[in-house]
Amino acid sequence: MARRGENIYKRKDGRWEGRYIKGRQKNGKIHYGYIYGYKYTEVKHQLILVKYEKQTSNSKDLLPYEGHLTDWTNYWLDTFVRPKVKSSTYASYKNKMEVHVLSTIGSIKLQKLKQSDVDTLLKKMDETLKASSIRSIFSVLKNCLSKAISLNLLSENPCIGVELPKTRRKTVQALSVKDQARLVKEVNSSQKFFSIMLALQTGLRIGEICGLKWEDIDFDNNTLGVNRTVLRIQTEDNAGRKTEIVEVTPKSNNSQRKIPITNALKENLLELQKTSTSEYVISNKHKALEPRTIAYRFQIIRKKIGLEKFSFHSLRHTFATRCLEAGGNIATISSLLGHSSTKMTLDCYTNSFFTEERQLMEKLEFV
Structure with a gap:
């Protein structure tokens, strides 16, 4: 019709x-x-x-530009992105464009780029990537081309009107109380696994744990400050691509936060501080321990006790789930986790409410 x-x-x-x-x-x-x-x-x-x-x-002619999408992307990254964002964000944008976009459509001239080319790109990515990853890459490409429009190098953005794959809500993988007890018993055998206990008792992200310094801990007021994160990013030098460890501020204003700590965790931290030779809480002699080393140590433990399906990030989910089970409200838990909004917390932990939902329904009586 x-x-x-x-x-x-x-x-x-x-x-x-x-x-x-x-x-x-x-x-x-x-x-x-x-x-x-x-x-x-x-x-x-x-x-x-x-x-x-x-x-x-x-009504107005485009400025003459003979460059390909690759040429424009490199110029956009170096001129408009690098000066305004964190090094980790710049590395992420560059990697997304080089690995997933430019390898497929980078040889097309910028002013010849069509919506059908973007459709072809999406179909190829759909063969190997999750919908959430595709959307993230597409967002970078769209921003890149929007800047070309503002400079009168393109008349319209070929990303407009493209149909993106739908994302599925992630299910939270949290340890049961029984599995958590098994894990705690195992990691208490050595201080080198203390990062695991720290994640379980504070909900810190792995990079936040790596960036935690003794100066961030207020033993008088039993609080822990999240002021930085450590991560490995891709860089380039004359010898080619490589990676390096960088220390950056947390991903958002909400991520920079204070977390109350229990007396038990305080005692464990004081004990660890006695033998520490670094400004970092979790360290390799004098330097901060990098995320993949901590993840590897957790991998050893989880295989040993049969928890292979859980990642290190599951410890953060486990902390949040225990908070829910203890009667914590969403606003408080969201603040502890450093989420940007309570909606994000609700989206992540909807499934964790099932026990509470059952208890509520059992209290209702229908005549």
Whole structure:
């Protein structure tokens, strides 16, 4: 079913589809663009805006640019991204573009890039990557091309209107009380596994544990401050690609936080401090221990006691789950974890509420 003269059609999947002319090929054949939505009025409104923007952009010529997508991406990264973001963010953007995008469509000239090229890229990534990873890579590409538009190197972003794969909500992998007890018994045998206990009792991320310094711990007030994180990022030198350890501020303002510690954890920290020769709580002599070393130590323990399905990040989930079971409210737990919002906490731990839901239903009586 179509609305006469408007190029708006009702699709079989229930959505409305609006069509507009994006341009013409060399042979004169029309090249169409599409807009989708579940409401007719929404599609019509967007179609009007697109046609107006198209007319406006066509009224001025693009600046001449013969570079390929790879050329533009490298310029964008070095000129607009590197000066404004953390080194870890820059490395992440660069890796996403080089490994997943430029290896497939980087040889296409920037001003020849089409939506069909982006569709081809997404299909290829869909063969090996999760939907969440694809969306993250796509976001970087879209931002890269948006900057080209603002500089009048592109008239429109070929990422607009592309259909992305749907993400599935992650299920939380937390240790049961029984498995946690087995783990605690095993790691208490050596101080080199103290990072595992620290994660279980504070919910710190692995990089936050690596970046924890003695100056961050207030033994008088029983608090622990999260002020930095340690991670390994990709870098480049004359010999080629390599990686290095960097220390950066936490990922967000909420991640920089204070966490109360129990008396038992305080005593364990004081005991560890007696033999420490480093400014870092978890260290290799004088230097901070890197995340993959801590992850490797946990891997040894989990294999030994049959907990292979759990990652080090599961310890953070376990801490949150124990807090829920102890009656902690979402706002408090969200603050302890350093989440950006309580919604994020709810999305992560919905399944952990099942015990509480059962207890609630058992209290209800229906006549």
